[in-house]
Amino acid sequence: MRSQRGSRSVPERRRADLWRRRSPTSCRSTSATAASSATASIAISTSIASLRDGSRQVIAGLQTRYADATGIKSLKVRHNNVLGYFVEVTASQRRAR
Numbered sequence: 001m002r003s004q005r006g007s008r009s010v011p012e013r014r015r016a017d018l019w020r021r022r023s024p025t026s027c028r029s030t031s032a033t034a035a036s037s038a039t040a041s042i043a044i045s046t047s048i049a050s051l052r053d054g055s056r057q058v059i060a061g062l063q064t065r066y067a068d069a070t071g072i073k074s075l076k077v078r079h080n081n082v083l084g085y086f087v088e089v090t091a092s093q094r095r096a097r
Helices: 010-021 031-070
Strands: 076-080 084-088
Touching (some): 031 076
Antiparallel strands (some): 076 084
């Protein structure tokens, strides 16, 4: 959809205005800035990986503890996007303890 006052649409004019009003420091890209952002990216991905691995160990520990407490060796702690975390037991182990 084009506006009546020119050849540019409203979103194109807004983008052009933002481009003109940007601060000069926001466009600077020095090798030092690129290097520091790469270092930060590596540090963040490393910390995320360690959190992921740590949470997997916690879930594995819970599974072991629940299996030992109930005596059900086939007990599993699972996750899906609908239920979240849940405890899975085979049909043969369903009786109440």
